[in-house]
Amino acid sequence: MRSAIITAHGGPSVLKVESRPIPIPSANEILVRVHGSALNRADVMQRQGRYPPPAGAPSDIPGIEFAGEIVGLGAGAAQWTVGARVCGLVSGGAHAEYLVTHERAVAALPNAVSWETGGAAVEACITAHDALVAQASLRPGDTVLIHAVGSGVGLTAVQIARQLGARVFGTARGETKIAAAMSFGLEAGVQPASAGWVADAVKGWTDGRGVDVVLDLLGGDYVRESIMALAPRGRLVLIGTLAGLESTIDLRHMLSRRLTMRGTVLRSRPLEERIGVTQAFAREVMPWLSSGAVRIPIDASFPLERIGEAHALMESNTTVGKIALTF
Ligand SMILES: NC(=O)c1ccc[n+]([C@@H]2O[C@H](COP(=O)([O-])OP(=O)(O)OC[C@H]3O[C@@H](n4cnc5c(N)ncnc54)[C@H](OP(=O)(O)O)[C@@H]3O)[C@@H](O)[C@H]2O)c1
Structure with missing residues (x-):
């Protein structure tokens, strides 16, 4: 063969x-x-x-x-x-x-x-479906943030989250990818900026509440930014590490908002x-x-x-x- x-x-x-x-x-x-x-x-x-x-x-x-x-x-x-x-x-x-x-x-x-x-x-469907349903216990009406939203997993996750009844937001490093994701059901997207950029955008989209679920396909500093953007009892699922293997997070947010973070691999x-x-x-x-x-x-x-x-x-x-x- x-x-x-x-x-x-x-x-x-x-x-x-x-x-x-x-x-x-x-x-x-x-x-x-x-x-x-x-x-x-x-x-x-x-x-x-x-x-x-x-x-x-x-x-x-x-x-x-x-x-x-x-x-x-x-x-x-x-x-x-x-x-x-x-x-x-x-x-x-x-x-x-x-x-x-x-x-x-x-x-x-x-x-x-x-x-x-x-x-x-x-691979994209199982990664996204497993992360949203089995790992993050997504419920209809939840809000989801997806990093690298224009990726194969990202665009698939947007659609699966929508089918499950969620509102979906995302990040990408270019306007083209955010526009593409919007054609698949993304509500709004943002590109990286200075510290606090994810939480600032999420606050605007969710009336200050934060998102219920983050699918983090990138790791590195995206983890720190995501922790700051989660709503009380929010769940972060770490799926990839393209942006780095290490992150420094503010543990007070983990405690006071009773957050959960878990990693996954197929x-x-x-x-x-x-x-x-x-x-x-x-x-x-x-x-x-x-x-x-x-x-x-x-x-x-x-x-x-x-x-x-x-x-x-x-x-x-x-x-x-x-x-x-x-x-
Ligand atoms: N845990 C698992 O079982 C599992 C399974 C499948 C995939 N994954 C992971 O999921 C992620 C997405 O996979 P995929 O196949 O969908 O990828 P993909 O289609 O190749 O897209 C990855 C995108 O990530 C962004 N990116 C790359 N390096 C970056 C950096 N340093 N900082 C910020 N953004 C960066 C780029 O988009 P922008 O231009 O938007 O930045 C790139 O197009 C990967 O990390 C992969 O390893 C994990």
Whole structure:
């Protein structure tokens, strides 16, 4: 099979497309012919040598989400038939023509959802849905603030939060990204400024109350700013650290407003937890994808052979939404 290979740690040029043996499904696994996937920051960090794949994942084939057709069944796999359209998350190995995964760790992909959309939907939808519902206990009428709102996860989270009945605000470093997010249901957005910029904007949007939930895709100083912007009993979910690994926060706000802060990651979760979030996605989010109520914004699409260009584009920080890969 054709497969993207990380031949060494470094820039996008270390990525090559090489021929590898088609994997063989073990007990309760399915063999999938991949038709769509997308790029994630995890792939970039793995290529740079900053995010080794979890145990059991292919060591040099990146890719953590896919849509494809089942072409083989391991011993005891009885949930699907050959030919079924599915999508899901893996800990690695999705940037190849074939992959194997547990039969319960995939969702059915309706005909109404294309390979391209399906392959680019899973990571963003599950990250956003899990963060909003399972981690932040979002309720209808809550207010949500999303940092890097023009990102793949950000634009998806805007739409899912809206479907769940929330008012949604966001931050981005450019007016274009805020405008794009507004076309997906964002109520208002703000760009970084001097200290206190997030809380000032949020006060204006919420009559001085603060937001109930922050999805922080950036970390660093965004954590400090977000803590100041939360309403009493507010919840901050830390999802990414693109803006830095450290932050100094005012602990008085944590106490007096009874705030909760938690971190989350999908890739290294044990199989049973990945099955759980995938099934919640299939049940609660896939109907929105199928009806068009939630749309996956795809900024650019590359054939597997041009995966290096896709990595360089992601690192440029100029994209609005996802970068898809086709096979
Ligand atoms: N925890 C998990 O399981 C999980 C799963 C998926 C993704 N993530 C994380 O979620 C985040 C978004 O992922 P994505 O794939 O949606 O990303 P993406 O589409 O590549 O967008 C990321 C955006 O972040 C902004 N950004 C980058 N560096 C920044 C900096 N230093 N300061 C401020 N803004 C910066 C840029 O937008 P602006 O121009 O608006 O600044 C950039 O376009 C990443 O941190 C990723 O690692 C975590």
